[in-house]
Amino acid sequence: MRFxxxxxxxxxxxxxxxxxxxxxxxxxxxxxxxxxxxxxxxIKAIGVSTLVVEDAETYGISLEEMLDMPTWMDIIAVVQxxxxxxxxxxxxxxxxxxxxxxxxxxxxxxxxxxxxVPTSSISEGLEQYAHSVNVAxxxxxxxxxxxxxxxxxxxxxxxxxxxxxxxxxxDQEAEHPSKGFDIIRDNREISLLxxxxxxxxxxxxxxxxxxxxxxxxxxxxFPQVVGIANVxxxxxxxKKVPPHEALEYIMTKSDEEYSHKVVQAFVNSVPAYIPGxxxxxxxxxxxxxxxxxxxxxxxxxxxxxxxxxxDLAENPSVMIKKVLN
Numbered sequence: 001m002r003f004x005x006x007x008x009x010x011x012x013x014x015x016x017x018x019x020x021x022x023x024x025x026x027x028x029x030x031x032x033x034x035x036x037x038x039x040x041x042x043i044k045a046i047g048v049s050t051l052v053v054e055d056a057e058t059y060g061i062s063l064e065e066m067l068d069m070p071t072w073m074d075i076i077a078v079v080q081x082x083x084x085x086x087x088x089x090x091x092x093x094x095x096x097x098x099x100x101x102x103x104x105x106x107x108x109x110x111x112x113x114x115x116x117v118p119t120s121s122i123s124e125g126l127e128q129y130a131h132s133v134n135v136a137x138x139x140x141x142x143x144x145x146x147x148x149x150x151x152x153x154x155x156x157x158x159x160x161x162x163x164x165x166x167x168x169x170x171d172q173e174a175e176h177p178s179k180g181f182d183i184i185r186d187n188r189e190i191s192l193l194x195x196x197x198x199x200x201x202x203x204x205x206x207x208x209x210x211x212x213x214x215x216x217x218x219x220x221x222f223p224q225v226v227g228i229a230n231v232x233x234x235x236x237x238x239k240k241v242p243p244h245e246a247l248e249y250i251m252t253k254s255d256e257e258y259s260h261k262v263v264q265a266f267v268n269s270v271p272a273y274i275p276g277x278x279x280x281x282x283x284x285x286x287x288x289x290x291x292x293x294x295x296x297x298x299x300x301x302x303x304x305x306x307x308x309x310x311d312l313a314e315n316p317s318v319m320i321k322k323v324l325n
Contacts, residue, residue: 002058002276003118005240006049008325011035018052018069018117023125025073047124050237052117057304061275061290066115067107072133075100076122079129079161086168086183094189101157104133105150108140113296115274119237128164131233136160138229138270145265146225158190159197160226166198177202177211196220201227204257224262228253232270242323244272271296278304278324286324 001017011034020029020043028043029035035043052063078100082092108114114137119130139160143153166180180198184190200223203209205216228250235246247270254263273279277289279301287301290309298312301320312318 001052001054001061001063003121003274004051004053006040006044006051009035009040009051009053010055011037011040014053014055016051017054018121020048020051021069021073021122021126022046023123025077025126047127048121050118050120052121057278057288058276061288063115063275065111065113065271065292066117067137069117071103071107072117072130075103075133075136075161076126076129079132080126082162082165083129083168086165092162092183092187092190094187097158097161097190098154100161101136101154104136104140104157105153108137109144113269113271113292114138114141115271116233116236119233120240127237128167131237132161132164134233134237135163135226135229138232139225141269142225142229142262142265145268146221146262152222155191155193156197156222156225159184159194159222160229162194163198163201163226163230174210193220193222197223197226199223201230203227205259206256208257221259221262224258225265228258228262228266232266242277243270243274244323247272268296271299273297273299273320273323275299279320280322280324282319282321 015034016029016031018031019027022028023046078096082097085092116134116137119127119134122130136157139156143156148156162180162184164176165183166176170176170179177199181195184195184198185192200214200220203214203219203223205219207213207215232246232250235241235249236243250263250266254260271292273289275289275291279289280286286304288304289299290302291300293300293311294313300309300311302309310318
């Protein structure tokens, strides 16, 4: 199982490993099927640009660290409804949000790490809401390293799910943080900390963020966590940056745009190479990542030439040179 760009799909050697959904969250194609060329064009037309496939090289490789698709889609529906309610000037369904938060916390803490489903793998009509779910997942994964209590986890996750809620009433990028703050603050059942996540998630430690150009300690820790998760998911899903490069990019922002503590929590939470990634070693050998065991940045690989498996955590002299397209 692995992620591929839809342009790289080969119906002769690949089959879907996960279903494809339309903007109404209906299943268009189920897992285990191949895609006819004509249908492939229809899938491209609804904005799907990433597929999860299985082929001979990735047979037996699972993405068990990824949230299962039905649960992911259910929580996307909750976020989508929140946006719809706000756009119609209705109050947020806090009970539905709390249930979604409880599910996310349970799922994230049941796994060693989280592999995000790219928002580019579903219809573009759902991308905005899927992005919010991914930001919440990654924020929770980082929280494991931050030592937050249950109350803090809930406040963080609510804020992450609603960090872009201001976009329900404005299409101005510079305005959505303050609009989101007002929307969340108007719901007394939601912590003010969650509202500040929406308000501050585009701020930066150096004062070059928006909307208030906050500096230093004025930039709260929760919004920093969500801010990093927001940037990382955009890099992966919108710009198609490989995970190891996105990880390195975030690392360069330590003590400049985000605190070292939060950046370090991110680095210790996210794998550089996800299962299914084809790589080249410094020896010139080619391999594929098959799992994550002892160290998130040192995965288990399988050499393509002889199918020998190596745990890089136990073989420090074996180094990955580059990712192969």
